[in-house]
Amino acid sequence: MPKRRSLLKRIMRRFPQASAIARLWRLLADWPLGRLWRCAKWLGPQVYRLSRRERHVTNANLKAAYPTLTGDERKSLAHQSLRHSSATMLELGHAWMAEPERVTNSILVVHGREKLDNARAEGRGVIVLAPHFGNWEVLNFWLSSHFPFTAMYEPPKMPALDPIIRHGRERMGAALVPTNPRGVAALLKALKRSEAIGILPDQEPSWGSGVFAPFFGRDAYTATLLPKLVARTQARVVTGVALRVPGKGFEIHFLDADERVYHEDDVQSATGVNVSVEAAIALDPAQYQWEYKRYGKTPEEQQKLPNYRDYRLY
Template identity: 45%
Template sequence: MKTIKGILAILALGLTALLPLRWAQGLGKRLGRYFYRQGDSSRIYRTTQVNLLTCFPELSDQQRQELTLQSLEQTGQSIAEMGMSWLWPVQRTLKIIRTVHNEALITEGINQGKGVILIAPHLGNWEILNLYLSNRYTFTAMYKPPRQKQMDSLIKRMRARLGTDMAPANVQGVRKVMKALRRSEMVGILPDQEPDVGSGIFADFFGTPALTMTLLPQLAAQTGAKVVCGYAKRLEGATGFDIYFSEAEADISLKDALLATEAMNRSVERCVRELPEQYQWEYKRFNSRPEGAARIY
C-alpha cells in the first residue's frame, strides 16, 4: 500500500473509524446527496436512474427520483461505514447488530453435513454480515479481486482481521470453496456482479437479461449444500443493523444452468424487493448485453 491512492484509502478508513455510527452515517448521507445534486453530470446518478427505470418501469418519475436519492444516501452510508466495519474492535461492532432473523437456516445446513452456500447480494451493509458470520462460523468468502493490487491487499488484510478466509474467483478459489463445503463449513458468494467472459450466462434479473455467474448454482448441484440468502439491513436513526436469512429457491440446485441461474436471480430479486432503497443500484448490472440487444447504459 505504498501508492498515493493506497495511503489515502487507509487514511479515509482510519478517519471514518473514529466517528460514532450516527456521525458516519450522517457523513454518508451527505455524500449521497452531493451525487444526487450533480444530476446527469454524475455517472453514479445516471447509472442509478437507468437501473431503476429498467427494473421498476412502473414507478412514476417522482417515485424514481425519491428512490434514486434514497439509494445514493444508502450507498454513501455504506462507504462511510467501512472504517467502522473493518477497524472497530469486533465486539464493539457486534453490539450494533440488533436482531438476527432465521439463523436456524444456517445451523440446519451445517448440521446436515454438506455445508451452506450464502447468497450475499450487494444489499444493506454486506461487511457487517461478513463480520457477524466470521465471528460465529468458519466462513470462507469468495470475491472478485479488484484491478488495483493495492486495494486487493487492503481488502484481504481487513477481512482476514475479522476471521474471514478469502477465496479469489478463480480455479484456486473454487477448489478452496469446495474443500470448505466438504468440511460442512459455510461459504459466501456475491451473486450480482458480472462474471468474467465464459463464466456466466444471460438470465433474467427484474425481467431483463443480465450476465450472471453460473458458479454458485454449479456448487449447489455438485455438493448438495444448503443455499441461503442473507443481508444486513441498516436501521433508521443510526440504531444499528438487523440481519435476515431466507431460503433460496429450490431450483437453484438444478443441473440445468439457465433454470438454476434464473432461480438464483429470483432469490436475489426477492431480497431486493424487501429493501429496494438499500440495494447498490449504482453498479452497471446490465453492462453486458445479449448479442443484438441494445445497450442500456
Template identity: 40%
Template sequence: MSSSPTPKPLPLTSRLIHGFLCLLALLPTTVSWWLACGIAGAMGRLGTRGAKVTRENISLCYPNLTQSEQSELATASLRHTVYLLFESSRIWTWPWRRLATQLTVAPEVEARLKAALAEGKGVIILAPHIGNWELLGRYLQQIDDLKVLYQPSPSPAFDQLILHYRQVDGTEVLPTNRKGVMGLFKWLKRGGLTGILPDQVPERDSGAAFAPFFGVEAMTMTLIYNLIQRNGCKVLSGACLRTEAGFKLVLDEPDAAIYSDDERTSLCGLNASVEQLVQQAPEQYQWEYKRFRRVLPGQPRRYDFTKG
C-alpha cells in the same frame, strides 16, 4: 473455528488509508448520514455517471413506478451507497465485540444457519450488494470458519487493506482463479461455509449465462449452480440491513428453483432469491452497479452516456 491469523505488516500507503478510515469511523452516525446525503445530492444534481446508472437500473427494474417514485428511489439509493463508505470505516476498523452490539440477530435466524451447517453438505450464503455485506462476512466468521473468493481491487494499496480487513477474524480468502474455485469446491464438500456475491457480472462468457433479474435478462454466474450440483450444498440468502437501531441480520430460504438440475431454471431461482432480498429494502441495494452491462446479441448497449 480457527484462530485469527497474525496480520501481515501493511505498506505505508495502506497504513495511511487505514488511519484515514479510523478517523472517519469516529464521526457520529448522524454526521456521516448528513454528509452522505449532501454528497448524494450533489451527484444527482451534477448528473454523475453513478447517478445515471442508478436511474437507468431503477427504470429497468421498476417500470411500473412513476417518474417521481423512480427519482425518489434513486436519490435514496445514492444516499445509502455513499453512506456505505462512512459506515464501512467502522465495519473494517472496529473489533467484532463492538460491532456485535450494532447487529440484531433473531434466535430463529441464527438457528437456521446452524441447522444448515449441521447437514454437513456445505453452506452457501448468497450475499448481494445490499445493506452492508462486509458486516455479514464478519458475522459469519463468528459462527463457523469462512472461506470466500476475492477479486483484487485496481488499487494495490486499497487491495492489501481490504484483504487485511476481510481476514482479521480468521476468514480465508481464495483467489478468483481455477485454483481458488477448486479450493472452494473442496471446502464445501467438507461441509464448509462460504459467502458469494451472486449479482456480480462475470467478465467472461464461460461460467455465465443470461437469466432474468427483475424481468431483465442479465449475465449471471453459474458458479453457484455448479457448486450445488457437485456438492448438494444448502443455500441461504443473507444480508445485514440498516435499521434505526443499527443492523438486522437476514438469512432467508432462497427460491426453491435454485436447486433445480436445469441450469436455466436454477439461475432464475438465484436471481429471484436476490430479488426477494432487494424487495425488503430496495433503497439499500447498490443500484449504482452496472448489473446489465452485458446484453444479449442484437440488443443495444446500456449505460452509454456519451451519446446525445
C-alpha cells in the same frame, strides 16, 4: 488494539499511496453510526447531482426494474439509494477497523440463523448468496465471527489498498480465495467440510462464465458457478444481507433461496438466484446498489461479442 494499529501503520508505510484512504477509514472507524448516516444523507444527493455516471446508471436500472414508477418516484428512490451506497462506503472503517465488540454490538438482531445451523447439523455446507445490499461487509464480519467461512476475493483496482482490505475482511477468521479454478477448488473443499461460503450473486461474470436469466423481468448475465457447487456438494443455499437501520445499526437476515437454485439446468438455477436476490431487495429497495451496471451484457452482444463499452443501455 495496539497490534491492529501497528499493522495498519506498517501497511501505510509500505504503501504510501494508500495512506490517505486508509487514514480516512481509520478516522471513520471511530465515528458513531449516527454521525456516518448524517454524512451519508448529505453526501448521497451530492453524488446524484455531481456524478453523471452514478445518476444515469441508477436511474436506468430503476427504470428497468420498476417500470411503473413515475419520474418523481424514481428520482426519490435514486436519491435514497445513493444515500445508502454512500453510507456503505463511509461504514467500511466500521466494518474493517473498529473494535470487534463495537461491530458486534451494532448488529441488532439476526433473523434466520437456524437455516445455517440446521444445514451444518445435517453435515451439509451452506452457500450464502450475498448481494450488494445494505452493508455486505458487516455480513461478512458476522459470518466469519460465527462459522468457518470462505469467500472469493478479487484484489481492488488500486493494488496498494489490497493488504488493507484483505486484513479487514480476514480479521475475524474469513478465508479469502482467488476468483480462479484454485479458488473454486477451495470453495468445494470448504463445503465438503460442512462450512459456509459466500457467493456474490449479482456481479456480472465474464463471457463464458454465465447465462442470461431474468432479473426484474429483464435478461441479466448471471454466473453459473452455483449449480456446479450444489451438484458436487449438496450444499444448502440461503440469501444473506445486513439491512441498515439508519444511524442505529444492522439487522442480519437469512432467507431461503428460491428452490430453482438447486436445478441442474444453468438457466433455471440462475433464474432462482436472481429471484432470491429480488426477494432480498424487497426488504428495502433503497438499500440495493443500483449504480452497478447489472444489465451491461445482452444476448445480442453475446452473439457478436463486441466491446463491453459499446452497450448503450447506460
